[in-house]
Amino acid sequence: GAVVSQHPSWVICKSGTSVKIECRSLDFQATTMFWYRQFPKQSLMLMATSNEGSKATYEQGVEKDKFLINHASLTLSTLTVTSAHPEDSSFYICSARVLYGTERNNEQFFGPGTRLTVL
Amino acid sequence: QKEVEQDPGPLSVPEGAIVSLNCTYSNSAFQYFMWYRQYSRKGPELLMYTYSSGNKEDGRFTAQVDKSSKYISLFIRDSQPSDSATYLCAMSAPNTGNQFYFGTGTSLTVIP
Numbered sequence: 001g002a003v004v005s006q007h008p009s010w011v012i013c014k015s016g017t018s019v020k021i022e023c024r025s026l027d028f029q030a031t032t033m034f035w036y037r038q039f040p041k042q043s044l045m046l047m048a049t050s051n052e053g054s055k056a057t058y059e060q061g062v063e064k065d066k067f068l069i070n071h072a073s074l075t076l077s078t079l080t081v082t083s084a085h086p087e088d089s090s091f092y093i094c095s096a097r098v099l100y101g102t103e104r105n106n107e108q109f110f111g112p113g114t115r116l117t118v119l
Numbered sequence: 120q121k122e123v124e125q126d127p128g129p130l131s132v133p134e135g136a137i138v139s140l141n142c143t144y145s146n147s148a149f150q151y152f153m154w155y156r157q158y159s160r161k162g163p164e165l166l167m168y169t170y171s172s173g174n175k176e177d178g179r180f181t182a183q184v185d186k187s188s189k190y191i192s193l194f195i196r197d198s199q200p201s202d203s204a205t206y207l208c209a210m211s212a213p214n215t216g217n218q219f220y221f222g223t224g225t226s227l228t229v230i231p
Contacts, residue, residue: 004162006162034219041127041226042223042224043207043221043222043223043224044163044207044221046218046219049218091160093162093163107153107165107168108165108219109165110155110162110163110164110165111162112161112162113160113161113162115160
């Protein structure tokens, strides 16, 4: 159980175009999903927290107009990188928090990641 | 000072060795402690989850939390080449919006 999928797994795009990445919780409902960015040989950097039905909360230094997040349902959150530039090339990972639980309520399950390359 | 400190390695051990991975932290409010394994170009996979202090064992993996020292460990017994990956520690505190604080990850290679 607790499987999170991401689509696409990798994408190459031209500079100036927009790219949408989907994150789905396949077998559970997630009130909260998180979007991370990871550069090679570095740890995960939290970009934003996405709550179903409300606006995302962005971390300091993350441009909300550039990284649009929509959490339309309890199983789907999307991240759109608008007007992508080469410096946006990175590994983007989402995670989902389990809706119900006791002491395990704080768990996050990660998607497989999306590798974005902007030419 | 970072919230979570983790030696990035790399760490290289022979097959069958016992591996010890560690993280230290500064926030005494942390109550949830996790270890994730991440293979190259893949998302992190939850290995161990510990609430508050103590030890937890799952197969060849043992997680330890020492809150008095603000120190957590992951031990891997009888290490296998398939254990070669980056291991990330993560922790969080109650009522903080479930924000996780990650270590930088330790790169482990198990040599056959």
